[in-house]
Amino acid sequence: MIEITNLVKNYGSKFAVDDISFKVGKGEIVGFLGPNGAGKSTTMNILTGYLSSTSGEAKVGGIDILENPYEAKKLIGFLPEQPPVYPDMTVDEYLNFVYEIKHCKLNRDKHLMEIRMVTKIDDVRHRLIGNLSKGYRQRVGIAQALVGNPPVIIFDEPTVGLDPKQIIEIRNLIRNLGQNHTVILSTHILSEVQAVCDRIVIINEGKIIADEKTENITRVVEENRKYNVKVCGPQREVQAALNGIPGVVAVEATGERDADSYTFQIEAEKGNDLRKALFYTMSEHNWPIIGLEAVGMNLEEVFIKIMDADLNRRR
Amino acid sequence: MLAIYKKEMRTYFTTPLGYVFIAVFLAVSGFIFAVSTLQSQTSDISGYFQLMIFGYIVMIPILTMRSFAEERRAKTEQILMTSPVSITGMVMAKFLAAFTMFAMTVLASCLYYLPLLKYGEPNVAKAFGCLIAMLLIGTCFIAVGIFVSTLTESAVTASIGTMGILVGFAGAAIFNNLIDTYIIRYVLSWISIYSRYVNFTYGIFDIAATLYYLSITAIFLFLAVRVYERRRYA
Structure with a gap:
């Protein structure tokens, strides 16, 4: 048309x-x-x-x-x-x-x-x-x-x-x-x-x-997958355990916390779905997972990524 | 084209512009008429028409100043230029609307002549010739005004610019008397709208002058079209 x-x-x-x-x-x-x-x-x-x-x-x-x-x-x-x-x-x-x-x-x-x-x-x-x-x-x-x-x-x-x-x-x-x-x-x-x-x-x-x-x-801007996971347990130990899961690239405390739970953002390798491994690791330590969500990139982030990539290409 | 013409006519009457033009025109022409015929105790109205040319210099820009400048300022020209209407059609519609306003007002002012018929012995044919000449001169002036209006976003700039050009056109004859060089005088009197008008006051229908007025009109309308076409490339 x-x-x-x-x-x-x-x-x-x-x-x-x-x-x-x-x-x-x-x-x-x-x-x-x-x-x-x-x-x-x-x-x-x-x-x-x-x-x-x-x-x-x-x-x-x-x-x-x-x-x-x-x-x-x-x-x-x-x-x-x-x-x-x-x-x-x-x-x-x-x-x-x-x-x-x-x-x-x-x-x-x-x-x-x-x-x-x-x-x-x-x-x-x-x-x-x-x-x-x-x-x-x-x-x-x-x-x-x-x-x-x-x-x-x-x-x-x-x-x-x-x-x-x-x-x-x-x-x-x-x-x-x-x-x-x-x-x-x-x-x-x-x-x-x-x-x-x-x-x-x-x-x-x-x-x-x-x-x-x-x-x-x-x-277009293929990226490592990210998850937000909310776990009841001691912050430092949980973070260390999360880091130990194979396929995890980075773990970051988001700073969000309730009475006894903390939220972490973990970044997984491309193509690696580590949700099961995550569950078993946490249950081993008796730290209940009370929240888990995949963080999809929204359009804003994609847009900025694409713009940046374009800028870099020109340089 | 008809749609734009109708829209223009409506704009003259839904904004004060049309009323201001008619009022000012009738007031000025009435005053000049009273002074040049009744007060001078003559039924010859060619003097009235001659003076009215200078009235037009001030009044016609009022009529044409908004036509394109306002559309451009308010960005409404976009709907005109993205609709299936040619630029020539758009310019003609606006020109014809302004001309309609002008012609209507001039015809209304013809009422002034009626007392002369009763109390004097005017030369009707001569008055008629002058009237046609005045309409032709007005047509020229409107074309100039439309052209200047395409050049700017501001209606005020458009009206002052138009007045400037019109003063040049009508005033060329006045400068003429101050210059000795023959060739310059020849050119100036050729350009002058005013000196072309003289034959009409003798009761002669001057075809050369008619053609001259119509050509000036055509040239300025053509220029207006060109300005718009060029703007698409700028």
């Missing part, structure tokens, strides 16, 4: 987007992740025809955005970083304007009502956008991108300015959209990508540094 090939955008010697290529299939939700100034917005602006690229191609539905912008733009709904809303229009006037400017040919009243319903802005439909709060304005911006049911929807930081309940609602909305739309969203909130996206593209300084399925992304 979306095809980007060797896309470059430079401002003089500064490369905002530096030779990136990726494809997004139909019905996929792709998260575009990266620190500030990584080139996320630039890529999206090129894809939607707001900016032009220095070189390379961007195709939407097989149509090149530079060669045939008129047809390509019909396929795209876009929410830019700042919702492009006119403060002196009411929500209804604005959505009608968007409906007309996009040359939609649907049942207008029904279509716009559905959009107001899913974005939960029906109660403010007669109010001036200028008088709405940031969260509502953002939702009007999202509504705008949905007008005309475009097959490709591009959101640049869709949940900025929303309260936690709204964030969850919008995420659900995006997930539902993914069933019959192609969605690209950019964010620097990692948990959001994890919650919503099928695939993650990490971009830094204009280059793609990771492009993986969400569930695989942690595998």
Whole structure:
């Protein structure tokens, strides 16, 4: 549905987007992740025809955005970083304007009502956008991108300015959209990508540094497994015993303690599941294990790891 | 394009801008009209139109200053530029909206002529010619204003910039009298919007001048389109 090939955008010697290529299939939700100034917005602006690229191609539905912008733009709904809303229009006037400017040919009243319903802005439909709060304005911006049911929807930081309940609602909305739309969203909130996206593209300084399925992304930075184990027993002895288990690389007291129990973080060799050995060793000493959990790397850690690795590679 | 035109027209009336323009225009033109015809006891209104050109220099920028500058400041241009609308269509829609406002107001100010018909013997054909010339001059000025508005994010900068260019256009004839070199005088009077207008005041429909006004309009609208196209590459 979306095809980007060797896309470059430079401002003089500064490369905002530096030779990136990726494809997004139909019905996929792709998260575009990266620190500030990584080139996320630039890529999206090129894809939607707001900016032009220095070189390379961007195709939407097989149509090149530079060669045939008129047809390509019909396929795209876009929410830019700042919702492009006119403060002196009411929500209804604005959505009608968007409906007309996009040359939609649907049942207008029904279509716009559905959009107001899913974005939960029906109660403010007669109010001036200028008088709405940031969260509502953002939702009007999202509504705008949905007008005309475009097959490709591009959101640049869709949940900025929303309260936690709204964030969850919008995420659900995006997930539902993914069933019959192609969605690209950019964010620097990692948990959001994890919650919503099928695939993650990490971009830094204009280059793609990771492009993986969400569930695989942690595998990109394969690491030793870690466990948090909570044991009733004397701290020093327990720690020594833990260290003695074959396959343990490191043991660290987390400092967390209850009346008679301590929590340790143990790091096991790659591919070595030492939970059984752990159980037997502790039971030998009559130190009951009252808690054991595997510490999975969360996306934040993965992200920082990948960024660091990228930095090192450049040096 | 129609959608943008409608949106622009609505903006003129949902913000104070349209009302301010109409009010200022009618006040200024009413005053100039009273001084140049009633007070001078003449039914010849070409003097009124001549003075109005200078009124336009101040008033037309009010009409055009926001058109692109405000969109750019509020980042609403993104929805225009990512929708299936050509840049030419966008510029034309904004131009036509400003022109509609201007033409409506000029036509409303035609009410002033009615007393002349009753109490004097105005040359109707001549007045009609002048009116057309004024609409053409206004069209030029609007195109200049639209162009300057594409250059900046600030409506105030746009309006002052527009005034500057318009003063140059209209004032070229005034500088003319101060210069001896023939060639410079020739060029200046060629550029001057003001000196082109003279034939109309004699009751002559000057096709060359009409073409001149329309060309200036086309050039500035073309430049506005180019500015927007170029910005995508910047």
